[in-house]
Amino acid sequence: MRIRTAAWGAAAAGAVAGTAAVLCNRGDHRARGTGDGGAEHGRWHVITVGMPRSELLPGGVLPPPLDRLGDGVEIRTADAPGGRGTEIAVRGLALPGAGQSLRRILGTSTDQRIRRTLRQFKQLTETGEVLHMAGQPEGHHKPGGLLVAVGDRRATKEGLL
Amino acid sequence: MKALCWTGVGELAVETVPDPALLNDQDAIVRVTASSVCGSDLHLINGYVPAMRAGDIIGHEFVGEIVEVGAAVRRHRPGDRVVVCSIVGCGRCWQCRGDNWSLCENSNPNPAYTETLYGHPTAGILGYSHAMGGFAGSHAEYVRVPFADHGAFPVPNRLSDEEAVFASDAVPTGWMGADQGGVKEGDVVAVWGAGGVGQMAARASYLLGAERVAVIDQVPERLKLAASHCGAATIDYSQTDVDAALREFTGGRGPDVCIEAVGMEAHGTGPQYAYDRAKQALRMQTDRSVALREAIHACRKGGTVSILGVFGGVLDKFPLGAAMNKGLTLRMGQQHGQRYIPMLLERMAANEIETGYLATHPMPLTEGPRGYQMFEEKTDGCLRAVFLPQR
Known part of the structure; x- marks a missing residue:
């Protein structure tokens, strides 16, 4: 796992200069994350967590469940504008390929792990828990509901994040 | 317990299902005393809202008594009479802190549906499809309320169940x-x-x-x-x-x-x-x-x-x-109910907002399918059917 706590956004305290720095660094982030065709890694998945970086990553140490993402990912953090907390960006270090496509079908791709982990981290940090749904009461199922059941199983791993 | 379930497009049935349990420390279990139909339920029933599954318990506008709370619930205890907002809000994300509760960033356990459809995930809504979280709804004898400290509100004594129930959704x-x-x-x-x-x-x-x-x-x-x-x-x-x-x-x-x-x-x-x-x-x-x-x-x-x-x-x-x-x-927008409900309950208790007349057809939960049929067809002057699961 590669961790960067680079200062994109860190200088944002000063109004104009800070804003310029944030914009500049966000541009850099976008270029690296989504516009770098041929690079050796996947795209950035970014989420904002409502806690200052100093509290979220004391000493630069990753808290759970981020620490469980392992060595195959790169993580960057930045101060979110307007005091909205910390932006956390994660991308897989391997280029998505046939293996990842198969893993995606199986629900075990790197991108899926990253999305689920980021969402869980945000929930845990902000609310103290991840909502559990298994064990809710429900009536009789029909075969037509199978697609929804499959969708639910993937609903924390997919999406636009 | 008995619950009113969606069983297919245009179909509802009262089924026997397991009682809900505390699944998170911030949950409460509410014994439902009144649960109203809502016009937006018709969109679910008629197949216009995606991600419904046969067996889903519908209903999102209700009042009841808390019978059990999770270890992290601070503002409520068993015996409290509460009305619960249909929108699930965590109370601590940036949107909830800005009082935009239906935009909560943490209350939809199935974010991919609405994130893909709308660009961003929306808040969870009780009893309102898997796209809105897949939470079991309130047309049942008991219902689980996630983030209960933020979604449940004490009901003034002077309001009856059939008045208070509308503070859940219609009034806010x-x-x-x-x-x-x-x-x-x-x-x-x-x-x-x-x-x-x-x-x-x-x-x-x-x-x-x-x-x-x-x-x-x-x-x-x-x-x-x-x-x-x-x-x-x-x-x-x-x-x-x-x-x-x-x-x-x-x-x-x-x-x-x-x-x-x-x-x-x-x-x-x-x-x-x-x-x-x-x-x-x-x-x-x-x-x-x-x-x-x-x-x-x-x-x-x-x-x-x-x-x-x-x-x-x-x-x-x-x-x-x-x-x-x-x-x-x-x-x-979907209602930011938590923003308004305490103020509205006070206004309702002070007779500034009259709601009892909305409940034109109170009936037992076992008559749920008939209640929705009357509501949809607007027969017998039905403005709202309100189910009373304990009767």
Whole structure:
């Protein structure tokens, strides 16, 4: 796992200069994350967590469940504008390929792990828990509901994040 | 326990299901004493909201007694009588802290559905499809309430269950329609839809200072209630040219604020309605928007159209030209109920907002399918069927 706590956004305290720095660094982030065709890694998945970086990553140490993402990912953090907390960006270090496509079908791709982990981290940090749904009461199922059941199983791993 | 389940498009059944359990430390279990139908349930039942699964318990507007709380619940304890907001809000994300509870960032356990459909995930809603979280609903003897400290509110003793139940959704949604529409002293307001939400929007408009309020519908009993309980002028769109009537009502200016409380299954008259109906029946469009088009057309220049009716997909023939060239402001959203409910319960207890008359058809939960049929077909003057699971 590669961790960067680079200062994109860190200088944002000063109004104009800070804003310029944030914009500049966000541009850099976008270029690296989504516009770098041929690079050796996947795209950035970014989420904002409502806690200052100093509290979220004391000493630069990753808290759970981020620490469980392992060595195959790169993580960057930045101060979110307007005091909205910390932006956390994660991308897989391997280029998505046939293996990842198969893993995606199986629900075990790197991108899926990253999305689920980021969402869980945000929930845990902000609310103290991840909502559990298994064990809710429900009536009789029909075969037509199978697609929804499959969708639910993937609903924390997919999406636009 | 008994629960009312969606079993397929247009089908409901009362089934025996397991009792709910605490699944998170911030959960509460509520013994439901009254649970109301809502117009937006019809969109679920009729297959216009994606990601419903046979066996899903519906219902999201309810009152009851807390019987069990998780270890992290601080504001409630067993025995408390509470009304619960239909929207699930965590109370601590950036949106909840900004009082935009239906935009909560942490309460939808199935974020991929709405993130893909709308660009971002929306809040969870109790009993309102897997796209909105897949939470079991309140048409049951018991229901699990996640983030109970933020979603459940104590009910004043002077309010009966059949009055308090509407503080869950109809009252705050109606209030939000007037509030986000910016209704102020001297305004003229038009409300499309004389259902529970439309009635509450009309009442809220007066309380926020409107001088004249008109309610538009075609059901005589509902229009009578809007006149007698809300003091509104009424327009029967099946008998009257609504645009002409509103010009007359507003001195030719058009309403300052137009509140749309109808949603994706709007009824109307004429070829436009027939066109919408045919396209939706063929699943060639997701939403019928006759009332919204009419509201945009009628609204005064520089006015505000406030949309409360639930829309799910993409609108056909949306009059953006009228909205743009008249400089309209469009406001919309699922209710931010937690923002309003404590204030509204006080107003209800002080008789500023009357709600008991909305519950035209209280009945046992076992009659759930019949209640929804009456509600949808508007038979016997049914404004709201309210299920009483403990009777």
